[in-house]
Amino acid sequence: MLLQVRGLTVRFGDDVVVDDVSFDLDSGQRLGIIGESGAGKTLTSLAVIGLLPDTASVQGSIVFDGVELLEKTDAEMTLLRGNRIGMVFQEPLTALNPLMRVGRQIAQPLRIHRGMRMKAALDRATELCARVGLPDPERMARMFPHQLSGGQRQRIGLAIALACGPSLLIADEPTSALDVTVQEEVLKLIDGLVKQEGSSLVFVSHDLPVVATMTERVAVMRGGKIVELADTRDLLDSPRHEYSQLLIRAANSSDDDFLNLARPGKT
């Protein structure tokens, strides 16, 4: 078992925003987390990478590769992040340093976690630019974030997240800020890279069709709780919880072909 979350509870003061959440993730497995805005999806993923705000109080257990993460210090979590656990966020622009050429930003985790020298790390960064499908990778690596399109920036975000070959990639609404055609390309890219790397994936989205194409299991969250956790196929075919049924009906009414399009494994 790569990741085991048990009774994860996050509070802000008296507000319980993640409520007794438990799930498992095997090596190479993909879990989707779906639910409406405010359901607690982002806080659940931030808890796993140790980036909850200081004002949050957290209880429960998060065991990654046999180690309890909630007992780790900030310094120890820094050694895991960008190394064994990679992450991509919704808005790549805010996740990137505006003042640093993107090649250097990709090189950073390689220097920190792999102890690579700048020259070697920059060469590797250029290779990673090519790997995430950026044209003219040498030129791309010399760009600043504002010189790139949204889709290109998210590719850079992926290159940073995957630089050290993490066993787990956490993607929180990685394509929500992109327009539909670019969204599809980036999803395909994530799908392909995760497959090649053999990494596990936690994929967070409020968009059921997207989650269904990307993952084999889905946790449906509402009001901080997981109300249903099922194989993606079973969830689509026979959702048990009322709220899951609602999500599927909504997805079907906005896209007639959704149930066919969103079959996991298709592409």
Ligand SMILES: Nc1ncnc2c1ncn2[C@@H]1O[C@H](COP(=O)(O)OP(=O)(O)OP(=O)(O)O)[C@@H](O)[C@H]1O
């Ligand atoms: N720093 C914070 N202080 C207080 N409350 C917070 C803080 N961050 C998040 N919350 C609250 O916690 C709840 C869950 O937030 P979270 O960001 O996990 O939702 P989400 O499911 O990711 O929603 P979205 O789909 O909009 O991204 C929300 O009600 C939110 O208002």
Ligand SMILES: [Mg+2]
């Ligand atoms: Mg969120």
